[in-house]
Amino acid sequence: xxxxxxxxxxxSYGEALVLAGLSFELARGECYGLLGPNGAGxxxxxxxxxxxxxxxxxxxxxxxxxVPERAREARMRVGIVPQMDNLDPxxxxxxxxxxxxxxxxxxxxxxxxxxxxxxxxxxxxxxADARISALSGGMKRRLTLARALVNDxxxxxxxxxxxxxxxxxxxxxxxRLKQLQQQGKTVLLTTHFMDExxxxxxxxxxxxxxxxxxxxxxxxxxxxxxxxxxxxxxxELGEASAADWARAEAAxxxxxxxxxxxxxxxxxxxxxxxxxxxxxxRGLRYLHRPAxxxxxxxxxxxRELRD
Amino acid sequence: MGNFRxxxxxxxxxxxxxxxxxxxxxxxxxxxxxxxxxxxxxxLGLGYGLGSLLPEVGGVSYIAFLAAGAACFSTLNAATFExxxxxxSRMQVQxxxxxxLNAPMDLDDLLLAELVWAASKAxxxxxxxxxxxxALGLVASPLALWSLPxxxxxxxxxxxxxxxxxxxxxxxxxxxxYFTLFxxxxxxxxxxxxxxxxxxxxxxxxxxxxPLSHAVDLLRPLFLGQAPxxxxxxxxxxxxxxxAAFWLALGLxxxxxxx
Numbered sequence: 001x002x003x004x005x006x007x008x009x010x011x012s013y014g015e016a017l018v019l020a021g022l023s024f025e026l027a028r029g030e031c032y033g034l035l036g037p038n039g040a041g042x043x044x045x046x047x048x049x050x051x052x053x054x055x056x057x058x059x060x061x062x063x064x065x066x067v068p069e070r071a072r073e074a075r076m077r078v079g080i081v082p083q084m085d086n087l088d089p090x091x092x093x094x095x096x097x098x099x100x101x102x103x104x105x106x107x108x109x110x111x112x113x114x115x116x117x118x119x120x121x122x123x124x125x126x127x128a129d130a131r132i133s134a135l136s137g138g139m140k141r142r143l144t145l146a147r148a149l150v151n152d153x154x155x156x157x158x159x160x161x162x163x164x165x166x167x168x169x170x171x172x173x174x175x176r177l178k179q180l181q182q183q184g185k186t187v188l189l190t191t192h193f194m195d196e197x198x199x200x201x202x203x204x205x206x207x208x209x210x211x212x213x214x215x216x217x218x219x220x221x222x223x224x225x226x227x228x229x230x231x232x233x234x235x236e237l238g239e240a241s242a243a244d245w246a247r248a249e250a251a252x253x254x255x256x257x258x259x260x261x262x263x264x265x266x267x268x269x270x271x272x273x274x275x276x277x278x279x280x281x282r283g284l285r286y287l288h289r290p291a292x293x294x295x296x297x298x299x300x301x302x303r304e305l306r307d
Numbered sequence: 308m309g310n311f312r313x314x315x316x317x318x319x320x321x322x323x324x325x326x327x328x329x330x331x332x333x334x335x336x337x338x339x340x341x342x343x344x345x346x347x348x349x350x351l352g353l354g355y356g357l358g359s360l361l362p363e364v365g366g367v368s369y370i371a372f373l374a375a376g377a378a379c380f381s382t383l384n385a386a387t388f389e390x391x392x393x394x395x396s397r398m399q400v401q402x403x404x405x406x407x408l409n410a411p412m413d414l415d416d417l418l419l420a421e422l423v424w425a426a427s428k429a430x431x432x433x434x435x436x437x438x439x440x441x442a443l444g445l446v447a448s449p450l451a452l453w454s455l456p457x458x459x460x461x462x463x464x465x466x467x468x469x470x471x472x473x474x475x476x477x478x479x480x481x482x483x484x485y486f487t488l489f490x491x492x493x494x495x496x497x498x499x500x501x502x503x504x505x506x507x508x509x510x511x512x513x514x515x516x517x518p519l520s521h522a523v524d525l526l527r528p529l530f531l532g533q534a535p536x537x538x539x540x541x542x543x544x545x546x547x548x549x550x551a552a553f554w555l556a557l558g559l560x561x562x563x564x565x566x
Binding site for chain 1 (some may be wrong): 330408
């Protein structure tokens with residue numbers, strides 16, 4: 001039983017090269033994160049992997065089958081939570097699951113047997129007959145997750161599953177995803193939330209410009225690409241500019257300095273000298289923290305807006 | 308490339324058809340009013356109102372002449388509305404198609420489901436006119452029952468033409484062109500409301516190249532108790548349109564959605 005592997009994936013739309021020789025493979029039972037700024041090629045990668053668009057070159061295998069040639073059969077083993085909810089607004093929660101189960105060739109009796117457990121899992125027990133319009137954003141996401149499980153898939157594709165959710169709803173989704181992993185499901189996750197990726201993924205990849213630019217466990221990616229400590233320095237209101245301070249002093253105290261507006265990011269192997277220096281400075285505030293995935297992401301993909 | 312390859316048809320369309328049927332069942336009352344009552348009111352209003360001013364048309368009362376035309380018109384309207392507005396909503400607005408394509412369904416299955424669904428709804432609309440006409444004594448003999456499969460076939464034809472437009476449409480506003488430039492003129496020249504023979508030859512020739520006149524030429528004799536002349540030709544034109552239009556609609560839909 002295979003998971004997902006792609007190798008040498010290339011895809012252009014007209015002049016624009018969207019995938020430039022992308023390769024990665026999911027290990028069975030892992031949660032693999034695909035991170036990247038807008039336009040990095042994540043959506044195109046997912047569409048290719050599901051057989052919804054054909055790459056110009058490269059090979060894809062999903063659930064042991066070649067894609068796009070046998071994508072339809074491969075999708076029998078896959079559950080998908082799309083970026084935008086596309087539940088059927090005319091149906092109740094339970095009807096959404098029933099109708100979707102039929103697309104997988106499930107008999108109605110079997111589908112009806114599975115529905116209560118799926119609603120329970122999604123925290124929607126007692127909401128079987130609720131109209132979609134009566135559900136909150138978090139409930140709709142959970143129902144979409146339940147719908148993705150209706151065929152008891154081996155592989156789950158989750159495309160930004162917690163975007164737009166409040167912290168409570170997000171934590172509930174995370175909890176459920178961990179449960180699914182314990183059941184042995186392989187998960188491909190795209191997200192813009194680095195803390196989400198750090199929390200859920202055994203391995204992740206950062207992509208930009210249609211290729212992978214970093215891959216590994218969250219810790220390994222952080223260790224490989226960035227200094228271990230970060231000190232963010234800001235000016236107190238009305239006091240001397242942190243940026244001016246940074247231009248004059250920071251370079252000799254930190255291995256790398258980034259000035260973003262009035263905030264200075266100092267990346268360091270050893271923070272003591274800088275902290276001692278800052279302790280004697282009036283008018284500057286600072287935040288000292290370990291480097292995280294977001295620092296790596298911004299270092300590798302830059303701080304310019306991508307829209 | 309390859310978007311216009313041969314359609315692969317299978318029975319997988321049935322669960323999608325059932326999805327649309329379940330929605331229809333929930334919204335049945337406004338849907339029935341729109342699909343059935345509207346053309347019926349048209350037929351009765353024109354048939355008796357206008358008909359009272361007219362002598363016999365084609366050897367029968369005007370309303371008896373109109374009944375088969377109204378059944379075709381009703382089929383055309385129901386198929387077209389479903390294949391345009393409803394299918395477009397599912398494709399573009401509600402993203403229902405996107406959800407279905409994430410399941411083990413091909414676009415071929417999905418489009419076939421939309422086609423058969425629109426034709427099913429259209430067949431109900433057309434058959435309802437037949438039922439009313441029969442209840443009013445406007446149908447000459449049980450021969451008219453042959454209309455039922457032909458109404459379904461016509462529904463397939465009109466629905467596929469609509470799906471081409473849907474596959475090309477950037478927004479709902481686009482459909483107005485189709486109605487104004489195609490559906491309405493075709494309805495007026497195809498012998499729905501008055502015999503085609505009233506028209507100049509050029510219009511008759513044009514009508515003969517379009518599918519609606521062939522549906523009318525099949526149904527009108529059957530309603531009046533006669534076997535249609537050149538039935539095989541008319542069936543072949545409707546079926547030919549349906550097949551070619553489905554192929555084209557599927558190719559355009561692939562180009563739009565599977566890129």
